[in-house]
Amino acid sequence: MITAARNYLVFLRRCARIAFVGDWRYYTWMGVLTVVALFGLNAYAKQFAHGLIVTGMSDEVSWGVYIANFTFLVGVAAAAVMMVIPVYIYDNEELHDLVIFGELLAVAAIIMCLMFVTVDLGRPDRFWHLIPGIGQFNFPASMLSWDVIVLNGYLLLNVHICGYLLYSRYRGVKPGKWFYIPFVFVAIFWAVSIHTVTAFLYVGLGGRPFWNSSIVGPRFLASAFTAGPALIILALQVIRRVTHYHITDKALLTLRAIVQVSMLINVFLLVNEVFKEFYSGNLHVISSRYLFLGLHGHHALVPWIWSAITLNLIAMVILVLPLSRSLKYLNVACVLSIVGIWIEKGMGLVIPGFIPTPLGAVVEYTPSLNETLVCFGIWAFGLLCYTIFLRMSVPILQGRLAKANEGISEPGPDDVVEDTPAPSHS
């Protein structure tokens, strides 16, 4: 028992140490992220001291980019299952060793989600009121309490799955199926639940017709399963380039198929929504009118939503054409869909729900500089986490960081990057 604990501590210590070791590119990347994260921390300290008045939010538009980023990132986290399903249900070999990168991305995304919700609180010092047992947890009535459960649960599930698989690999033993396969299957359903619950957060509000629509949930999933795997496609290529971890083009193209189908569904659902809103001429269409066309001389969101739609349509065309079997074009399509969907979820979903107010006042919203810095800070911190996770897991998966070589060699900067340029896979 004591030896096991000691071994585990050694494992953690070696992982922690390796996070601080890398080549100059690693240090530059981590240094930049740290600086941005610290700017974010500084901006948050200002907000903590003076209140949410330092943001662009108001009583009219009471949620802004914090909740928009939160919503987007829940989708990214949920999308990890799109790698898990092919591997564990369809036994896809190509993706097998890559699943863990998707799950680590989910962990980083959930960490960012939790940070985005925390910075949105007016009284973060009272977070303990949410803890069941010592606080007052309004479960099951409040969808926010469901969200607290599913997000934290999803975080634990993924931390367990990744941690267990990596530690097994480190010790050079075969992972016990019962210790992770059941969790993997739970995580698949759980991933769908995190995004569904987050959609229900909006859908459940009868006083906001723009959100109170059953298509919001399906649209959330479709857009998440587009943007998430797109992000993973890009991340995998970065990993391949800087670590020489073996990632085949075939694996990337499997993910392409997922992005392709999800994007088609996403655009189809958008068409459904736009038709329903505009054809019927119902008065509840007012928020959509503001979003797509502008209202009473206010058009702040119009350029945003049309650029999102344009980006998504271009991405869809590229993805459907055989052109995107070339990684160059696939990458373009991935970037376009990520940006397009980010705008659609943020500026296109959260903000227009508040405009006009339930009493018909049109008050527009623009994020403040301080608010934007906080967002960048959280993104930088999330990327920092993901980079550290990868810095630890890649050598473990490659067998360079293992119990067998404890005390003999720590994978240093020299064997992280070889002098030969990364082979071109395109």
Added chain:
Amino acid sequence: MPPTVPTDPLAAAAADAGMSRRSFLRTSAVLATGLAAVAASLKPLFEMEDITSAEQFMQKYYKELTPEDMKKVLARVEREVEKQYGIRPHVRDLKPMDGVEFAYALNLSRCIGCRKCVHACVAENNQSRNPEIQYIRVLKMPHGTFDVEKGDHYYATEKVPEKGFFYMPIQCQQCHNPPCVKVCPVHATWQETDGITVIDYDWCIGCRYCEAACPYWARRFNFTKPSIPADRINPNMSYLGNRPRRQGVMEKCHFCVQRTRDGRYPACLEVCPTGSRKFGNILDPESEISQILRTKRVFMQLKEDVGTNPRFFYYFDV
């Protein structure tokens, strides 16, 4: 390329020792710089005016306070108000009365849109003056519609009423099915037996989900520390009512619990020069409000279609 593992164990050990001394120095330097950078980033925290005391942090949930606890909490609130504004307030925890359920009725034929109710409310309920928080919003509505989207929120004519318009004041509707209560993740807002939906300002975490849920835009958030001139403080306070709020919490109309649970009318009613506002106990068949709801041919609830079933009615002189 396979990883390069040192083959000679002695050389490896020597390299390891050298590495660790150097890396120790490097790690210490990195850690020191890091800590200094974090401390520098956190500097704005020193500008904070309203620091949470241990007593405030540990404050229990309203419904879990024993009468003993409540006494201490009320004393703390009085102390805090006195320290901040130099006025000794009288803070009570007024409970709902048995056999009482409040309702409000507003006569749209009479209201002239003077907004006296808006300002009387701000003065009575110790709302922040900068930025100013108002619980009542008066809409100037063109004849022939009930669509609030056609209303004007910001009318500033020299004289009211104007021809061709009617005026519709909107405040918390004290719903039977309040969406705000349902969505609150921490039970910081609830409906009391007399029908008033209240907020425990010391329990609210400031997530603003209730503000998104309210179909009447009745809830307000303290985006910064409220500021009230000391000579404007209303010292007659109640715990769930008009005691001063802190930064980062929600507030809204509570039918002036500090008055109405003490046998008085809400401030908005008292100030109304046209007698458009009626308030009372609907469980008492003889009350004015019961008579209005019984005898007026037309009265309505705002946004009946959202199923909130308000205790706030609009009626007409017909």
